[in-house]
Amino acid sequence: MRIGIIGTGNMAEALGTQWGRAGHDVLFGGRSPDRARSLAGRTGQSAGTVTEAAAFGDAILLAVPYDAVAGVLGGLGAADGALRDRLLIDCTNAVGPGFRLTTDGGPGAARTIADSTGARVVKAFNHLPDSVWRLTPPVFADGPVTVPLCGDDEQALEAVRVLVRALGCVPLTVGGLDRAGYLETTTAFLIGLWHSGHDPRTLLPPFHAATA
Numbered sequence: 001m002r003i004g005i006i007g008t009g010n011m012a013e014a015l016g017t018q019w020g021r022a023g024h025d026v027l028f029g030g031r032s033p034d035r036a037r038s039l040a041g042r043t044g045q046s047a048g049t050v051t052e053a054a055a056f057g058d059a060i061l062l063a064v065p066y067d068a069v070a071g072v073l074g075g076l077g078a079a080d081g082a083l084r085d086r087l088l089i090d091c092t093n094a095v096g097p098g099f100r101l102t103t104d105g106g107p108g109a110a111r112t113i114a115d116s117t118g119a120r121v122v123k124a125f126n127h128l129p130d131s132v133w134r135l136t137p138p139v140f141a142d143g144p145v146t147v148p149l150c151g152d153d154e155q156a157l158e159a160v161r162v163l164v165r166a167l168g169c170v171p172l173t174v175g176g177l178d179r180a181g182y183l184e185t186t187t188a189f190l191i192g193l194w195h196s197g198h199d200p201r202t203l204l205p206p207f208h209a210a211t212a
Helices: 010-021 033-043 050-056 066-075 109-117 154-166 177-195
Strands: 002-006 025-029 046-048 059-062 087-090 120-123 146-151 170-175
Touching: 002 010, 002 050, 010 025, 010 033, 010 059, 010 154, 025 033, 025 050, 033 046, 046 050, 050 059, 050 066, 059 154, 066 109, 087 109, 087 154, 109 120, 109 177, 120 154, 120 177, 146 154, 146 177, 154 170, 170 177
Parallel strands: 002 025, 002 059, 025 046, 059 087, 087 120, 146 170
Antiparallel strands: 120 146
């Protein structure tokens, strides 16, 4: 699969590196050409502009800070349909001070991105930090990491499932894009717990106890 990655930060590097190792073709596009070239050199992949990354792939990963999303999409001409019907993977987290969503009270990040671009957006990979995605593979005592997906287009979801499996993870479709807001809220809650030094798993009983 050809994957254009918009961004040159930690998430872009972690996911792009793993997909490259799995045999996918990756092109990193960033606002800094030097950073994009450096990242491409470290991973053995290609570099280009943000516009080139958006045009490159069968799939596009949007991996920039959420407060930069509007500017990046505006520069791509998203309002004019440049991303319409493209597969766009949203791994952003709109988390601000106090681990609160900056989208609180309005549409979530994925919904906002979908409405502004007309893209076939799939929310994925946002619920864990880049350090987990760098593991080869992300497998722990309980087994491989499960990656929740939210999206409305089955073809787009299936393509992202392929990319999840390429990491050694298990895809789990948890609903349409209308449920992406729940995933975004859950992630903000988890980030707050992790940063406070608390293990979120202690909040939950074993599966058999919860379903008895």
